[in-house]
Amino acid sequence: MLDATLPNRPLPTAPGVGYKPQHFNDLRADPGPVKWLEIHAENYMGDGGRPHAQMRVLRDEFAISVHGVGLSIGGQGTLDADHLAGLKTLIDWLQPSSFSEHLAWSTHGAEFMDDLLPLPYTDETLTYVADHIDQVQDVLGRQMLLENPSSYLAFDTSTWSETDFLTELVRRTGCGLLLDVNNVFISATNLDYTPKGYLDAYPLSAVGEIHVGGHAEDSDEYGAPLLIDSHGTITAPPVWDLLDHALAKIGPAPILVEWDNNVPDWPTLRSEATRAAQALDVLVAN
Structure with missing residues (x-):
């Protein structure tokens, strides 16, 4: 287990947004309530250019969170050493406030699937996921945050609930x-x-960051509701309600608005961040 220390600049208990280069000038001129930014690690693991130049400016004005999408923490094979080395290089020069990855897998042998795929919650899975987390934390020299997945199916072979699985990984x-x-x-x-029942069983004391975002609505072949994690629209009212429920249990926390597809203009994204700020204001007022 890593004896992790907090970064020099922790994420503020305020809204953040996923950074998009087209918002660079507007973000700096009129950030509204936004105090921190999230970037996807894989977009900044090159040798430099405009992405690095923009980050050198923004890291002086905002706290930065790095969110990985390619480590395949839940994959059965070994972690990609080159990918992990590139991630360490990024973390070392950017010195972000936070690093996170997904409880999912995206590789099979030498093949990379352009998706974050679910995994069964078994003793075997628990062992290799824990080993992967230990490896990442040892290489990076810092704590990582692990994100709960969006799920579209459940495995008959699972012997752990998702919340118990996450609790044990933290331990x-x-x-x-x-x-x-x-x-x-x-x-x-x-x-x-029940989503609130899930949160009531979740290891909330380990939460270092919260995400909200939009989803698409569809239906399955039987006509039952099917939601897709699209990150391409405003956050739905029941998700804001669920955020309020989580904050009431956790207390003030950094809240990120995710919007990765059909990216809107800056005022629209800023208005979502303002809604997150209102959730924090209500919590403090109460």
Whole structure:
């Protein structure tokens, strides 16, 4: 287990947004309530250019969170050493406030699937996921946060609930958690359980960051509701309600608005961040 220390500049208990280069000038001129930015690690693991130049400016004005999408923490094979080395290089020069990855897998042998795929919650899975987390934390020299997935199916072979699985990973590795309440709502709807019941069983004391975001609505072949984690629209009202429920239990926390597809203009994204700020204001007022 990593004896992790906090970064020099922790994420503020305020809204953040996923950074998009087209917002660079507007973000700096009129950030509104936004105090921190999230970037996807894989977009900044090159040798430099405009992405690095923009980050050198923005890291002086905002706290930065790095969110990985390619480590395949839940994959059965060994972690990609080159990918992990590139991630360490990025973390070392950027010195972000937070690093996170997904409880999912995206590789099979030498093949990379352009998706974050689910995994069964078994003793075997628990062992290799914990080993992968230990490896990442040892290489990076810092704690990582692990994000709960959006699920569209459940495995008959699972012997752990998702919340118990995450609790045990925290205990074994010392990792923190990224609570995505949009993913909670999606999974609860798709798999027919109560989202607030999920949160009541979740290891909330380990949460270092919260995500909200939009989802697409569809239906399956039987006509039952099917939600897709699209990150391409405004956050739905029941997800904001779920955020309020989580904050009431956790207390003030960094809240990120995710919007990765059909990216809107800056005022629209800033208005979503303002809604997150209102959730924090209500919590403090109460």
